Amino acid sequence: MNQLALLVAATLSAGTPLALAGLGLLLNERAGVLNLGSEGIMLVAAVAGFGTALLTGNEWAAFAAGALAGAALSAVFGWLVIWLNTNQYATGLAISLFGSGFSAFVGIDLVGKQLVETPAPSVPLLRDLPFLGEALFKQHPMVYLVMTLAGAAAWFLYRTRAGLVLRAVGESPASAHALGYPVRRIRLAAVLAGGALCGVAGAYLSVVYTPLWVEGMVAGRGWIALALTVFATWRPARLLLGAYLFGGVTMLQLFLQAQGVQVAPQFMTMLPYVATVVVLVLISSNPLWIRLNMPASLGKPFFPGA
Amino acid sequence: MNHRTFLKQLALGALVAAAGLTACSKKEAPPPAPTPVAAPAPAKPAPLKAAFIYVGPVGDAGYSFAHDEGRKFAAAQLGDKVVTTYVEKVAEGPDAERVIRDLATQGNKIIFATSFGFGDSMVKVAKDFPDVYFEHATGYKTAPNLRVYEARFHEGAYLAGIVAGKMTRTNTLGFVASFPIPEVLRNIDAYTLGAQSVNPKVKTKVVWVGAWFDPPKETEAAKSLINGGADVLLQNTDSTAVLQEAERSKKYAFGWDSDMSAFAPKAHLGSVALNWGGYYVKAINDVLDHTWKTGETKWGVKEGMTDLVKVADFVPADVKAKVDAARQGLKDGTLAVFTGPVVDNTGKVQLAKGVVADDKWLGSVNFYVKGVEGKVPAGK
Structure with a gap:
């Protein structure tokens, strides 16, 4: 029982960086911009966040630094793809490669440094509940924050005028432009917000989840977040569930092994991706499904003059 | 589309495909380029050039770091008899082959590849550079000028x-x-x-x-x-x-x-x-003394590896x-x-x-x- 509670707790924790980055990318993509640079952005943010935490000892300052670093790198990306209309795929990959190299370069002196121990945070009163306390209420505040964020993103996209405009820009920038909306600035805002969220995810990894910095420590989570947006058919609530599914399967595999239950680890490593394929097959069995949700102008440049 | 244009297009397509194929096969045939690597020995012995390739970054306090410590040890031990270089973060696969080939062309006489996945690339390049000595860590494929070494x-x-x-x-x-x-x-x-x-x-x-x-x-x-x-x-x-x-x-x-x-x-x-240093000194000395022979080396605590x-x-x-x-x-x-x-x-x-x-x-x-x-x- 206690082990199960620990597994739930680990799942929530593991899903949090994926959900954060995934939500950021979802906002990007809803505005029609595909940012393949997420892995590099997360790495740069991770090193910025870790360095800040080391200097200030304050993890919220670290998250802010991560968000800033993420937004700054995405601003470069945004300027390139929105104003210069460079190819989004190539630019994103370039940003990703640049980010991993740059983070390694500036992070050389941070390798092996230790953060000051902070007591594990928890929710008062609720943490004493049997089982549930262990499973749900001994988490970092960011874990709860990301759940709120997913709700907020859903509300923003579907219940506010600004969200409608954002989606319009992703569906048909020409129409939005004709209506007088500043398509490029809206896209840039979405890219900045998305980069900031990826940045918070990176900082969460290096400051809370694995409190250390080593080169390449994001280890592919940026790519998983990208896959999650498709998995979730660009819906925030589904994205959150998907993040927990991905995190949960990874954690389940490690927990089972430590409990002496033998499952081939290769099989378990494969599972989240199999789940993605199954979901994609299910989605595409009804073409309407994906057409309804996928931003129609995803990845396409927009020329206001044309 | 009438029958004739269809046939015409088909013929054209076939022609293009055939041309493409010949172009490809031409490209695939390896140009026999026996570039002489070794410059004629100068009167006074120039330092031996030794190169190392690592799969990871050297600053990571891990596997590649350990190899690089070995390289530095060998360089310090052998003084002006050897000049060492290294390439870090080389991806296993085709990229490795390019890097190794490059190092061989630059006149390195002994090349150490320090990760298992460099094996096939080493075998290929070793064949093309018979007068360069190749050393592959944790590998198992050998050739007359390629040998393997690993730690217990x-x-x-x-x-x-x-x-x-x-x-x-x-x-x-x-x-x-x-x-x-x-x-x-x-x-x-x-x-x-x-x-x-x-x-x-x-x-x-x-x-x-x-x-x-x-x-x-x-x-x-x-x-x-x-x-x-x-x-x-x-x-x-x-x-x-x-x-x-x-x-x-x-x-x-x-x-x-x-x-x-x-x-x-x-x-x-x-x-x-x-601790690879001891082996690297020995391997480079083998080349200097002309006693290098292919084989397998497995060293443990006894040899200090x-x-x-x-x-x-x-x-x-x-x-x-x-x-x-x-x-x-x-x-x-x-x-x-x-x-x-x-x-x-x-x-x-x-x-x-x-x-x-x-x-x-x-x-x-x-x-x-x-x-x-x-x-x-x-x-x-």
Whole structure:
């Protein structure tokens, strides 16, 4: 029982960086911009966040630094793809490669440094509940924050005028432009917000989840977040569930092994991706499904003059 | 589309395809380019050029770092007889071949490739540069000018096991493993055997992470081992994450590949380190003395290629004495890590009583010894 509670707790924790980055990318993509640079952005943010935490000892300052670093790198990306209309795929990959190299370069002196121990945070009163306390209420505040964020993103996209405009820009920038909306600035805002969220995810990894910095420590989570947006058919609530599914399967595999239950680890490593394929097959069995949700102008440049 | 235009297009398509094919096959044929690499020997001996390629960054205090320490050692030992260069973060596969070829063309006379996955690239390039000597770490394919070398890493793991067996309170050790290949299984088994040599009650739990390098996942694996009751951890992965998690959870762990004591002052019991320097001096000297011959080299504690270093001060003296005794035994040959009877955890005898494991046996270890929990994941 206690082990199960620990597994739930680990799942929530593991899903949090994926959900954060995934939500950021979802906002990007809803505005029609595909940012393949997420892995590099997360790495740069991770090193910025870790360095800040080391200097200030304050993890919220670290998250802010991560968000800033993420937004700054995405601003470069945004300027390139929105104003210069460079190819989004190539630019994103370039940003990703640049980010991993740059983070390694500036992070050389941070390798092996230790953060000051902070007591594990928890929710008062609720943490004493049997089982549930262990499973749900001994988490970092960011874990709860990301759940709120997913709700907020859903509300923003579907219940506010600004969200409608954002989606319009992703569906048909020409129409939005004709209506007088500043398509490029809206896209840039979405890219900045998305980069900031990826940045918070990176900082969460290096400051809370694995409190250390080593080169390449994001280890592919940026790519998983990208896959999650498709998995979730660009819906925030589904994205959150998907993040927990991905995190949960990874954690389940490690927990089972430590409990002496033998499952081939290769099989378990494969599972989240199999789940993605199954979901994609299910989605595409009804073409309407994906057409309804996928931003129609995803990845396409927009020329206001044309 | 009428019939005739269709036929015309078909013919045109076929023509284009054929042209494309010939172009391709032309490209594929390797241009016989026997570029003379060796410049005619000048009157006064120029320094020998030696090159190293690493799979990771050298600054990572891990596997590639250890190799680079070896390179520096050799350069210092041999002085102006040798000039060394290195290329770090070379991806295994086609990229490696390009880098190795490049190094050979630049006039390097001996090239060390330090990761298993460079093997095929080395074989290919070695064929094209018969007067350059190639050295491949942890490989198995040799050629007249290509030889392989590796460390008996499990001897270091065995020494770590002795410390672990004495320091554990729960009699449960943890091992964060990468991939179920003989090298890794040998280390798990040696770690367990070392612990059992001083504490027969010890059992080992293993968690496979399916990666050589994934710090968050290594951390989670360490956490789940600790939750499962393990209190002394060892890892066959390349980052310091497991050690640092042990530090946070107030458990013990070891460094791997190189001295990692700085990463976890309270948790660090010792580091199972690799020291390639001695071999690199020997290999370069072989070229200088014209005594280089192909073959396989496997060095262990005896030759100093692996050892348990920086054993923590708080480890009791009697434990250190046990490690010293075992190290001495490995050095003078009175101790071998795998000496029969070796029984696996299903009760099957894998090595008969009194038999000392040979290299072939060591190269095919695919079982857990008695005391390791669980089953080896299939499909290695």
